[in-house]
Amino acid sequence: MKKISMLINARDRVSHINPEIYGHFSEHLGRCIYNGIYVGEDSSVPNTDGIRNDIIEAFRKIKLPVLRWPGGCFADEYHWKDGIGEKASRKKMINTNWGGVTEDNSFGTNEFFRLCELVGCEPYVAGNLGSGTIEELSQWVEYMTLEGGSPISEMRKKNGAEKPWKLKYLGIGNENWGCGGSMRPEYYADEYRRYQSFCKNYSGNELYKIACGPNSDDYNWTEVIMKNLNKYHTKGISLHYYTVPTGDWGHKGSAKDFDSECYYTTVSKTLYMDTLLTRHGEIMNRYDPDHDIGLIVDEWGCWYDVEEGTNPGFLYQQNTMRDAIVAACNLNIFNRHSKRVVMANLAQAVNVLQALILTEGEKMIKTPTYHVFDLFSGHQDGELVYCYCSDETAGKDTKIPMISSSASVKDGVMTITLANCSLEDSAEISCGLAGFECSEASARILTADVHDFNDFDAPERVAPTEYSVKLENGAVSAELPPCSVVCVTLK
Numbered sequence: 001m002k003k004i005s006m007l008i009n010a011r012d013r014v015s016h017i018n019p020e021i022y023g024h025f026s027e028h029l030g031r032c033i034y035n036g037i038y039v040g041e042d043s044s045v046p047n048t049d050g051i052r053n054d055i056i057e058a059f060r061k062i063k064l065p066v067l068r069w070p071g072g073c074f075a076d077e078y079h080w081k082d083g084i085g086e087k088a089s090r091k092k093m094i095n096t097n098w099g100g101v102t103e104d105n106s107f108g109t110n111e112f113f114r115l116c117e118l119v120g121c122e123p124y125v126a127g128n129l130g131s132g133t134i135e136e137l138s139q140w141v142e143y144m145t146l147e148g149g150s151p152i153s154e155m156r157k158k159n160g161a162e163k164p165w166k167l168k169y170l171g172i173g174n175e176n177w178g179c180g181g182s183m184r185p186e187y188y189a190d191e192y193r194r195y196q197s198f199c200k201n202y203s204g205n206e207l208y209k210i211a212c213g214p215n216s217d218d219y220n221w222t223e224v225i226m227k228n229l230n231k232y233h234t235k236g237i238s239l240h241y242y243t244v245p246t247g248d249w250g251h252k253g254s255a256k257d258f259d260s261e262c263y264y265t266t267v268s269k270t271l272y273m274d275t276l277l278t279r280h281g282e283i284m285n286r287y288d289p290d291h292d293i294g295l296i297v298d299e300w301g302c303w304y305d306v307e308e309g310t311n312p313g314f315l316y317q318q319n320t321m322r323d324a325i326v327a328a329c330n331l332n333i334f335n336r337h338s339k340r341v342v343m344a345n346l347a348q349a350v351n352v353l354q355a356l357i358l359t360e361g362e363k364m365i366k367t368p369t370y371h372v373f374d375l376f377s378g379h380q381d382g383e384l385v386y387c388y389c390s391d392e393t394a395g396k397d398t399k400i401p402m403i404s405s406s407a408s409v410k411d412g413v414m415t416i417t418l419a420n421c422s423l424e425d426s427a428e429i430s431c432g433l434a435g436f437e438c439s440e441a442s443a444r445i446l447t448a449d450v451h452d453f454n455d456f457d458a459p460e461r462v463a464p465t466e467y468s469v470k471l472e473n474g475a476v477s478a479e480l481p482p483c484s485v486v487c488v489t490l491k
């Protein structure tokens with residue numbers, strides 16, 4: 001047992017936690033959309049307009065705030081006009097990035113907005129800059145947001161959507177340094193400026209335009225983009241960083257079979273997110289000291305070797321308690337950087353990479369990662385407050401801080417989220433509270449062996465339970481078992 005001292009000062013309000021930090025990503029990749037979220041209206045799986053009801057309900061439960069679509073790499077190959085109108089006559093294409101499968105375009109713009117409406121989340125549309133045209137992107141914006149009076153808006157009406165949708169988040173390209181066109185940042189910045197000029201604000205809709213940002217630690221990309229774009233062109237720039245346990249994209253490591261050293265390197269590589277946000281943030285501060293431009297971490301999560309026997313292009317992987325710790329560490333980091341980070345999107349929502357949800361036919365399970373989003377949902381729209389945690393390390397060869405934490409206050413309720421990242425030691429936490437009066441404390445915990453996961457035979461093997469914490473003399477105390485994630489709520 002290790003003793004940990006914490007101090008939370010609720011008078012010290014650091015920044016606002018935008019709900020979109022708890023955002024998600026759904027690409028036309030493997031079984032994320034097709035045979036995942038979207039089963040079609042004729043499916044025997046209970047659905048609303050082809051969208052699985054159990055998934056809608058699960059997304060609503062965690063207050064899923066924003067969903068990014070249609071990619072990813074797929075976005076820069078996607079031609080939106082192929083995905084509207086009569087389904088039978090929609091043009092087919094080959095999904096060259098993900099398994100070379102035939103895309104029948106039965107899930108398109110109208111279906112995506114219906115999904116967002118059913119979930120109650122903001123849509124985030126990623127436009128095609130890599131292989132599309134300016135006309136195409138500008139007409140897509142028109143289709144989605146112009147009330148009427150043009151052939152494009154009439155086309156939307158003919159397709160059953162009389163009223164335009166509200167679209168705030170518009171990405172202009174994806175990974176244009178890689179799958180989105182292998183561009184240099186100087187070239188991309190010029191392309192971005194042209195493309196964004198023709199994405200107009202129609203009918204009272206105001207776009208929040210997001211430029212393609214850096215891959216991981218490509219600080220030069222951020223520098224060039226910030227130098228060439230300003231708040232009149234762009235509201236956000238994206239950052240992609242994945243946790244790859246081995247650091248080797250050829251052999252990333254298994255989702256389920258790993259030793260404790262591999263676990264500690266996985267968490268250590270996850271914590272590198274903090275360095276990335278700090279360093280990209282420092283570059284952004286030089287050009288944008290007022291924080292007008294947001295950093296959007298629109299792809300993050302663990303990326304392992306695919307599950308044996310599955311299509312290598314489908315990126316299907318299991319999700320253990322290790323992923324829960326990774327999710328908790330990342331979300332605490334995003335909260336702590338919420339002055340600059342205004343959105344983050346886990347890759348991906350269903351059946352792909354570090355998924356929230358896995359499906360098999362009619363069956364659906366919530367992963368340990370899903371439960372972390374559930375435990376952390378109280379932070380959405382809260383005010384991040386000062387939270388100190390004493391240094392204690394975990395791990396043998398690779399050492400990491402033992403505890404990950406953050407705290408926020410909203411409507412007189414304090415949410416404290418903690419992860420005990422040690423596989424060996426419990427943590428005896430004693431947390432002093434300043435500037436916050438409360439008389440009730442409740443908590444929930446997610447804990448299991450680090451290798452445990454949910455599957456279709458044991459869907460609740462890893463699930464949160466009620467937990468007891470003590471509130472005495474203005475301090476909270478709790479005992480966190482090894483490998484656990486805890487949410488404490490104080491009123």
Ligand code: AHR
Pocket residue numbers: 027071072073074174175299347348353
């Ligand atoms: O999330 C999977 C892929 O990872 C996305 O399509 C791409 O943007 C990134 O490289």
